[in-house]
Amino acid sequence: MTRVFSGVQPTGHLTLGNYLGAMRRWAAVDQHRADSLFCVVDLHALTVEHDPARVRRLSLQATSLLLASGLDPEVCTVYLQSHVDEHTRLSYLLECVATDGEMRRMIQYKEKTAKVRERGGSVRLSLLTYPVLMAADILAYGTDEVPVGEDQVQHVELTRDLAVRFNQRYGHTFVVPKATVPEVAARVMNLQDPTTKMGKSDESGSGVVYLLDEPEVVRKKVMRAVTDSGREVVYDRDERPGLANLLEILAACTGGDPEALSGVYETYGSLKKDTADAVVELLRPLQERHRALCADPGYVEGVLRDGAERARAMARPTVDAAYRAIGLLPAVADTGAGVALNTAR
Numbered sequence: 001m002t003r004v005f006s007g008v009q010p011t012g013h014l015t016l017g018n019y020l021g022a023m024r025r026w027a028a029v030d031q032h033r034a035d036s037l038f039c040v041v042d043l044h045a046l047t048v049e050h051d052p053a054r055v056r057r058l059s060l061q062a063t064s065l066l067l068a069s070g071l072d073p074e075v076c077t078v079y080l081q082s083h084v085d086e087h088t089r090l091s092y093l094l095e096c097v098a099t100d101g102e103m104r105r106m107i108q109y110k111e112k113t114a115k116v117r118e119r120g121g122s123v124r125l126s127l128l129t130y131p132v133l134m135a136a137d138i139l140a141y142g143t144d145e146v147p148v149g150e151d152q153v154q155h156v157e158l159t160r161d162l163a164v165r166f167n168q169r170y171g172h173t174f175v176v177p178k179a180t181v182p183e184v185a186a187r188v189m190n191l192q193d194p195t196t197k198m199g200k201s202d203e204s205g206s207g208v209v210y211l212l213d214e215p216e217v218v219r220k221k222v223m224r225a226v227t228d229s230g231r232e233v234v235y236d237r238d239e240r241p242g243l244a245n246l247l248e249i250l251a252a253c254t255g256g257d258p259e260a261l262s263g264v265y266e267t268y269g270s271l272k273k274d275t276a277d278a279v280v281e282l283l284r285p286l287q288e289r290h291r292a293l294c295a296d297p298g299y300v301e302g303v304l305r306d307g308a309e310r311a312r313a314m315a316r317p318t319v320d321a322a323y324r325a326i327g328l329l330p331a332v333a334d335t336g337a338g339v340a341l342n343t344a345r
């Protein structure tokens, strides 16, 4: 059976971009057709300045939102990255395979470094190395497919490179995974600046629709979306990015095609109104389920406990195999160390 792994970082409140680019497919498609794991990757949230209490809160909120989006812990595994030591165990081995140069080429590293420096902060070493931890997240489970938004494709490519390199040097250990991206809304853009991604750590938040925004807030944000000069509604991502973003969001919410939808509208106002309504309707059931889950924190904690146990059992054999392959002795009584000491240099 195909193995699917993907994750979300508790670095802020989850957004419409997270949902359309990734989470929606996990719940609607992936969990039913594959043996799948979905992880709140809390260790990644420590790569930038963070408040420990907020990370804890956001980790639980992200878990509840994953469940509210329709993930069923009876058919897939939902857990927190920090509860499964295999991720960090494997990450170190992969750091011994990755190169400094390839880390520095990561677009997210360049973008996030620039943001940290703009704020006068210092760049954490973990920000440079976190794509390796992400590779470990994926490779520990023998993952075949990683459903992500477009912004994470480069990290999955790096994961492929590391898997191939490790296998070539030390013998076949890892499945080489591939990224899958949605046909529409693979990169939802910020409504106030449609040339940048709608991201959860955006400072003002006015161009970001959060999954838990009240309907009136969603409407206001969409109605105030920056569009381009011009009157005609056309779908052109390069020349008319603001309009294209709204058409893609509407298409993703209604199951339509952005190009075809552009022919339906004569004014920007009517496009915005329908897009706002579609987003509100899309989020309504998710918000209702989330409210119900908040009333039952014991259930969410139970899901995380069971999920971590299952995930550990799935990851351990592959990570142990990687330790052996790279030249580390197993920590059990019968290591064969005596033989090695006697015979080898």
Ligand code: AQP
Residues within 6 Å of the ligand: 007, 008, 009, 010, 011, 012, 017, 018, 019, 020, 021, 022, 023, 147, 148, 149, 150, 151, 152, 185, 186, 187, 188, 189, 197, 198, 199, 200, 201, 202
């Ligand atoms: N705008 C987006 N459009 C489409 N897909 C998106 N994803 C994120 N933003 C968009 C996808 O959601 C999944 C989880 O994302 P993440 O938590 O790994 O990363 P992030 O939301 O990009 O969060 P960061 O890096 O903490 O900060 P921001 O958001 O400020 O850049 C992934 O599959 C991702 O592709």
